[in-house]
Amino acid sequence: MRRSTRLLILALVLLGTGLAGLLLVGTIAPAVRSRGGSAEDRGRWIFQTSTDPDTGIPIPASGGMMMHMACADCHGLNGRGLRTPMFVSPDIRYRNLTDPAGMVEPDGSRGHTYTDELIKRAITQGIDAEGQPLAWPMPRWQMTEQQLNDLLAYLKTLP
Numbered sequence: 001m002r003r004s005t006r007l008l009i010l011a012l013v014l015l016g017t018g019l020a021g022l023l024l025v026g027t028i029a030p031a032v033r034s035r036g037g038s039a040e041d042r043g044r045w046i047f048q049t050s051t052d053p054d055t056g057i058p059i060p061a062s063g064g065m066m067m068h069m070a071c072a073d074c075h076g077l078n079g080r081g082l083r084t085p086m087f088v089s090p091d092i093r094y095r096n097l098t099d100p101a102g103m104v105e106p107d108g109s110r111g112h113t114y115t116d117e118l119i120k121r122a123i124t125q126g127i128d129a130e131g132q133p134l135a136w137p138m139p140r141w142q143m144t145e146q147q148l149n150d151l152l153a154y155l156k157t158l159p
């Protein structure tokens with residue numbers, strides 16, 4: 001390849017990266033600004049995107065569907081769970097998980113009652129309130145204590 005051609009290609013690649021960068025900043029920055037600082041707002045951000053509210057970096061997870069999905073993608077925007085051909089997910093509103101009579105499972109039966117610590121364990125280790133491993137579609141999330149607390153603050157607001 002001639003040297004001038006190589007330079008031209010390099011210039012085009014750099015231009016492309018620059019444009020992509022501008023596009024990214026243009027689409028992400030407004031969202032970043034509108035996130036707000038309350039625990040509920042940060043928790044909603046995590047619930048809907050599974051990224052960190054400060055950095056936008058995806059929260060690492062293992063298991064799940066092998067692609068980056070947020071809590072809302074699998075548990076519904078309202079948190080009440082979904083029925084899909086791939087999996088059935090439970091109602092994870094705080095009021096359901098911590099129901100003193102036991103959480104209502106997708107099949108209508110009652111399970112155990114979650115505490116805050118047990119919810120955090122389910123999210124990070126994939127273990128349910130009874131100590132049993134959760135089914136594989138539920139990812140195991142490497143969340144910080146702050147991310148977990150924000151998320152719980154948001155789950156508490158779900159009516």
Ligand code: HEC
Nearest residue numbers: 064065069070071074087088089090122128134135137138
């Ligand atoms: C890829 C789909 C998927 C994603 C993403 C996902 N979940 Fe789940 N989750 C599930 C499924 C399916 C179950 C039920 C597993 C079972 O019944 O063993 C579950 C179970 C749970 C449970 C345990 C409830 C119970 O039945 O004992 C909690 C709590 C939970 N998820 C919270 C979350 C939170 C918070 C997020 C986001 C950080 C999240 N999930 C993301 C699919 C998902």
